[in-house]
Amino acid sequence: MIMERKRTDCPALPPGWKKEEVIRKSGLSAGKSDVYYYSPSGKKFRSKPQLSRYLGNTVDLGSFDFRTGKMMPSKMQKNKQRLRSENLSLSKGKPDLNTALPIRQTASIFKQPVTKVVNHPNNKVKTDLQRASEQPRQLFWEKRLKGLRSSDVSEEVLRTMDLPKGLQSIGPDSSDATLLSAIASALHMSSAPITGQTSSAAEKNPAIWLNTSQPLCKAFTVTDEDIREQELKVHQARLSLEEALMADTLARAAESSRDPEGRAP
Numbered sequence: 001m002i003m004e005r006k007r008t009d010c011p012a013l014p015p016g017w018k019k020e021e022v023i024r025k026s027g028l029s030a031g032k033s034d035v036y037y038y039s040p041s042g043k044k045f046r047s048k049p050q051l052s053r054y055l056g057n058t059v060d061l062g063s064f065d066f067r068t069g070k071m072m073p074s075k076m077q078k079n080k081q082r083l084r085s086e087n088l089s090l091s092k093g094k095p096d097l098n099t100a101l102p103i104r105q106t107a108s109i110f111k112q113p114v115t116k117v118v119n120h121p122n123n124k125v126k127t128d129l130q131r132a133s134e135q136p137r138q139l140f141w142e143k144r145l146k147g148l149r150s151s152d153v154s155e156e157v158l159r160t161m162d163l164p165k166g167l168q169s170i171g172p173d174s175s176d177a178t179l180l181s182a183i184a185s186a187l188h189m190s191s192a193p194i195t196g197q198t199s200s201a202a203e204k205n206p207a208i209w210l211n212t213s214q215p216l217c218k219a220f221t222v223t224d225e226d227i228r229e230q231e232l233k234v235h236q237a238r239l240s241l242e243e244a245l246m247a248d249t250l251a252r253a254a255e256s257s258r259d260p261e262g263r264a265p
Contacts, residue, residue: 007038010069013059016040019069053088140171140206142216143183149177166224168195171206171216182215196220 003022003098010019018038018243024030044053048066055061063074152157160177169179186194196217201209203218 011073012064012069013055014039014040020122035069037069140216141208142171142174142178142185146175146178148181166220167196168218169209169216170203170218174216179215179217183217188216 002023005020005022007020010017017040020035020036020038023033037051039045039054043054044162045054048061048064051066052061063071063073149160154157161180163176163180167179167183169176183194190213192213194214196214196219197203197206197209197211198214198219199209201212202211206216244246
């Protein structure tokens with residue numbers, strides 16, 4: 001059999017790789033061609049899988065056309081679409097019974113369509129609105145806050161607040177620091193009043209009588225005296241901030257009034 005061999009460089013592969021095209025000149029397969037690739041060391045490759053195993057992750061052959069020796073972006077796009085459709089079909093799993101054509105489930109060897117009736121005067125559908133609106137909650141989720149500490153930009157732990165005596169924690173292994181974090185989270189996440197566990201049975205068995213929308217503490221009430229004390233603390237904090245801002249303003253004014261040599265006028 002007479003063959004014509006053409007060996008050229010392959011720019012799509014690393015430097016030194018050669019592409020060889022062998023064209024058959026005689027026989028029943030005259031006119032057909034075979035393509036081979038040669039590595040810089042002279043190793044011969046007859047298929048794209050062999051080439052992929054040899055190159056590994058050094059070259060992405062996803063869009064490489066073994067016949068032409070060129071990168072074909074359109075081929076890569078088709079491969080992605082094919083993989084996406086395969087993954088979609090796998091994720092769907094079984095067909096949706098609500099949209100599939102109803103089939104008579106009988107002993108007949110032929111699948112016969114049936115009529116599905118969805119509306120009937122005697123049909124009554126009951127919906128539990130309370131169950132539909134409620135979302136599952138995790139019991140004792142505050143335990144995940146145990147051991148967490150706030151810190152400033154210098155990674156120094158900030159001093160924690162002291163809780164009032166009226167706030168007492170309940171539940172397994174609950175500390176004051178955990179309770180403080182739980183109350184802060186409840187105030188931040190919910191607009192409902194924070195009253196604690198209103199059921200007295202929660203102290204005996206919190207796993208049954210626990211109200212998941214409230215922090216793990218006994219029921220408490222905020223009195224007028226507590227509100228006045230808090231207002232006084234806020235007023236004192238604002239005065240301290242005002243004094244600090246005034247001192248900073250005076251220091252900046254004094255610094256700007258000095259001459260370039262640092263002497264006062």
